[in-house]
Amino acid sequence: MNGAITHIVDDDPAVRDALQWLLQSRGVPSRAWESAESFLAVASHDLCGCLLLDVRMPGMSGIELFDRLEALQCRLPVIFLTGHGDVPMAVQALKDGAFDFVEKPYDDNALVDKVLAATARDAKRSAREESILSVRQRLASLTQREQEVMRRILAGKLNKVIADELSIAMRTVEVHRSHVFEKMQVRSAVELSQMLALLGDGRED
Numbered sequence: 142m143n144g145a146i147t148h149i150v151d152d153d154p155a156v157r158d159a160l161q162w163l164l165q166s167r168g169v170p171s172r173a174w175e176s177a178e179s180f181l182a183v184a185s186h187d188l189c190g191c192l193l194l195d196v197r198m199p200g201m202s203g204i205e206l207f208d209r210l211e212a213l214q215c216r217l218p219v220i221f222l223t224g225h226g227d228v229p230m231a232v233q234a235l236k237d238g239a240f241d242f243v244e245k246p247y248d249d250n251a252l253v254d255k256v257l258a259a260t261a262r263d264a265k266r267s268a269r270e271e272s273i274l275s276v277r278q279r280l281a282s283l284t285q286r287e288q289e290v291m292r293r294i295l296a297g298k299l300n301k302v303i304a305d306e307l308s309i310a311m312r313t314v315e316v317h318r319s320h321v322f323e324k325m326q327v328r329s330a331v332e333l334s335q336m337l338a339l340l341g342d343g344r345e346d
Contacts, residue, residue, distance in 0.1 A: 145190040145264060147171040147256050150180045150206065151222065152198040160193060167253045169260075177201035184215045189267055191240065191259035192217045196227040204230055207239065216266065218259035222247070273339050279325050287324070290317040294330050295337070 147169055149160045157173040164171040170190075174180040178201055180192075192210075196203040207219055218240035223231045231242035240259045243252050283291065286307075293303045300318065304311040327333045 144170065145260055146188075147190050147193060147260065148180060148188070148217065149173040149193045150177055150198075150203065151193075151195040152176060153195075156195070156222075163249050163253060164256065167257075169253065169256060177203065177206035181206060181209055184210055184213055186214050186216065188215060188217050189263055190217060191256055191263060192219045193256065194219050194221055196221055196223045196230060204234060207234060207237070211238070216263070218263050220252075220255055220259055269339070276325075276336055276339055282324050283321065287317050287321050290314060291321045291325075291333070294318060294321065295334055297330075 147164055149157055149164075149171055151157050151160070151173070152175060154175070157175070161171050161173055177194075177198055181201070194203040194206065201209075203221060207221075210217070210219070219234070220240055221227075221231045221234055221242035223242050223244050225244065228242070228244060231239070231244075235242065240262070241255050243255065280288075289307060290303060293306065298306075300311050300314045304314045307314070322328065322333070325333055325336065327336060
């Protein structure tokens with residue numbers, strides 16, 4: 142379940158089978174679910190890929206599932222499959238963060254292209270989150286003194302100034318600077334600044 146998978150949620154078994162065959166023909170792994178409730182039981186932040194979601198289903202609707210996934214912070218890009226009468230709901234879902242919607246009957250190639258685009262965006266999001274986690278882990282490895290030196294490095298202060306402000310020898314500052322760069326896996330203050338900028342950039346492209 143941790144690999145990139147296109148999850149198909151539709152109450153019509155013929156539709157599920159047809160979509161799985163279509164995706165398989167383009168080499169896209171998929172898994173089908175007969176109801177919103179069955180998918181919700183396994184939904185988590187860790188899922189990768191995208192979600193093909195029927196708007197109208199018995200029990201929990203696609204729109205209701207979409208709202209529940211948001212509350213669970215399950216960030217799979219959602220492509221709604223809609224009938225003509227469902228378009229206004231799908232448009233609203235787009236405003237609320239859905240990736241796209243496809244009106245039935247859909248063009249096979251166009252649908253798979255949307256799935257591939259959604260999966261690519263999710264892969265980019267996942268890679269960004271892994272990078273952010275890695276940076277946070279490196280920061281956590283710094284001692285308090287190394288963090289103090291790092292903040293002054295980022296402020297562009299020279300070793301002599303840092304030494305004066307912290308009342309330590311300049312050689313000690315040099316050692317701390319070396320440890321900061323080693324632990325953060327950077328070669329310069331510029332690289333360090335660029336790395337830490339990740340923590341403040343949660344934008345989706």
